[in-house]
Amino acid sequence: MGLDKVTDKPHERLAAFLAPELADVNALIRERMSSEHAPRIPEVTAHLIEAGGKRLRPMLTLASAKACGYDGPYHIHLAATVEFIHTATLLHDDVVDESGQRRGRPTANLLWDNKSSVLVGDYLFARAFQLMTDSENMRVLRILSNAAATIAEGEVLQLTAAQDLSTTEDVYLQVVRGKTAALFSAATQVGGVLAGESEEVIQGLFDYGDALGIAFQIVDDLLDYWGTEQTGKNIGDDFRERKLTLPLIKAVAKADADERAFWQRTIAKGDQRDGDLDHAITLLTAHDTLNETRDVALEWADRSKAALNAVPDGEIKTMLADIADYVVARLR
Amino acid sequence: MGLDKVTDKPHERLAAFLAPELADVNALIRERMSSEHAPRIPEVTAHLIEAGGKRLRPMLTLASAKACGYDGPYHIHLAATVEFIHTATLLHDDVVDESGQRRGRPTANLLWDNKSSVLVGDYLFARAFQLMTDSENMRVLRILSNAAATIAEGEVLQLTAAQDLSTTEDVYLQVVRGKTAALFSAATQVGGVLAGESEEVIQGLFDYGDALGIAFQIVDDLLDYWGTEQTGKNIGDDFRERKLTLPLIKAVAKADADERAFWQRTIAKGDQRDGDLDHAITLLTAHDTLNETRDVALEWADRSKAALNAVPDGEIKTMLADIADYVVARLR
Secondary structure, three states: OOOOOOOOOHHHHHHHHOHHHHHHHHHHHHHHHOOOOOOHHHHHHHHHHOOOOOOHHHHHHHHHHHHOOOOOOHHHHHHHHHHHHHHHHHHHHHHHHHHHHOOOOOHHHHHHHHHHHHHHHHHHHHHHHHHHHOOOOHHHHHHHHHHHHHHHHHHHHHHHHOOOOOOOHHHHHHHHHHHHHHHHHHHHHHHHHHOOOOHHHHHHHHHHHHHHHHHHHHHHHHHHHHOOOOOOOOOOHHHHOOOOOHHHHHHHHOOOHHHHHHHHHHHHOOOOOOOHHHHHHHHHHHOOHHHHHHHHHHHHHHHHHHHHHHOOOOHHHHHHHHHHHHHHHOOO | OOOOOOOOOHHHHHHHHOHHHHHHHHHHHHHHHOOOOOOHHHHHHHHHHOOOOOOHHHHHHHHHHHHOOOOOOHHHHHHHHHHHHHHHHHHHHHHHHHHHHOOOOOHHHHHHHHHHHHHHHHHHHHHHHHHHHOOOOHHHHHHHHHHHHHHHHHHHHHHHHOOOOOOOHHHHHHHHHHHHHHHHHHHHHHHHHHOOOOHHHHHHHHHHHHHHHHHHHHHHHHHHHHOOOOOOOOOOHHHHOOOOOHHHHHHHHOOOHHHHHHHHHHHHOOOOOOOHHHHHHHHHHHOOHHHHHHHHHHHHHHHHHHHHHHOOOOHHHHHHHHHHHHHHHOOO
16 A cells, blocks of 8 residues: 555655555546647646645545545546646636736736636636536535635635735634635545545534644644744745735734834735834734644644544544644644 | 517527526526625626626527427526626636736736636636536536636637737637637537437537637627727727737738738737738738638538527527527628
């Protein structure tokens, strides 16, 4: 089963365990992202899909199906579906974020990228839907198309909440549930549905993916202020894009008049100067909101593990629980 | 059946005949484009979906299903699906075209629109897939997800063919089949599938929609050089965006050295000056490529009517044939 290499990282352990299936997923992805008529498509997607993606989401589908004893072929298709949806949203996020950042690249180049990103993303979305129809399972189709709608809703909600200092933790949770957790929970849920599991198990898998996705995104948002070279995250992107993420929302709630004026200028108005990011981090640290945010992430990781109670015992279930630890381990 | 008003326009006659179904489609569209969590979504889509769209594509689905005697409820869902896919592609085209045109609007506004257009388009795509799952018909799902992939492929192909003077009529036909005809043919084909028709009828409906869509797009491309106030088309958009459409491809093929240099400068290099559009139209007229393009459109309209031979006779079939005339009537 490919477990010859011993590793400490739960993610790599799961990847080794799922190696044969992951190879099938990769082959299917390569096959389905090609385009007879438009060779530009694989050019645009290749760097995203080939280049060392962790394949976390497709692994969740494979693992969930196998944890429920599924032995058909369609978890491969659904894992590829999930990766296509993920890649399509990355491409479309790129349009959004790149435009917002205005990195000073030549406009023509920027726009060319935007065009390709939008249309190739659309192609991957459509390919994802084609792939899921291969399963011939209506409930699976409904779950995944609901997830796609929820992802888009979450992204739009994030757009309207950006720059808005009155954004609450509830709205933040809704955004995170949409833009990130919806695909995690669909990825795990369809594994159980495909295996014909009981509603209790299917719900457990959904809850596991939902909480895992929320923990994952909160960690991501936290590392945007707390990252180090090791985490590989670029610090300050969310601040520059004026996104209201959890550490910031918590700090705004505790702000005195001076601090409020600072957030008003930098986030609401977008007037950012040298040293502002450092000052923002100082405020987050002073109010302890980075630690508080970490605690929230750890709590969701715990909920995610608790949801696994409903899932059949076995080696894979243990690995799924380890993945929940792994997702928050970047914080330690 | 709402035929109390007499009209000469085949499109309006069909709309009157389908009035009860169209009302259901409109109600379903309004219901499904709303978003509990992201009120921005209906804001963005409303002007596109409410404002006097001709609803040609959804009418094709309704009419095809009814022509085959379908009496279930799901042609309404599929008609709404088709309109959602159409609206999503319009929103995403907007990103592409708007960026390319740089209409001199403030950048912030332009980018805000781009963000909303991409994400709300994604939402409509996802909603379209949700809607089609309501039909619980796997073949319908496959046809419509194939169409969505073909549309995106056509758009990407158009992107790579733009500015490229070596674009052939074959490539042009591929682009048109993708970006426009794929949705027309899917719209008509699913009507027959839903009604459980024979393969011959289903193929006939597909061929009708395919040829109709091609005729429709060729006329659209022609009017970009040949438009008048009556057609409501803005002349010269394709020229400015350096798109290789049929009139241009035919003129480039007949160009002498001087003319080639002109196309090289204006289309390949994009160096366009005052009077260039007029000169381009002069060249198209001199080589008679506008008339030649019109003849190609008329030929496709004829093929579209011929394909209806396979479709059950009746009032609706006559109306569908009239629609083919209507699509090219803008040329006369």
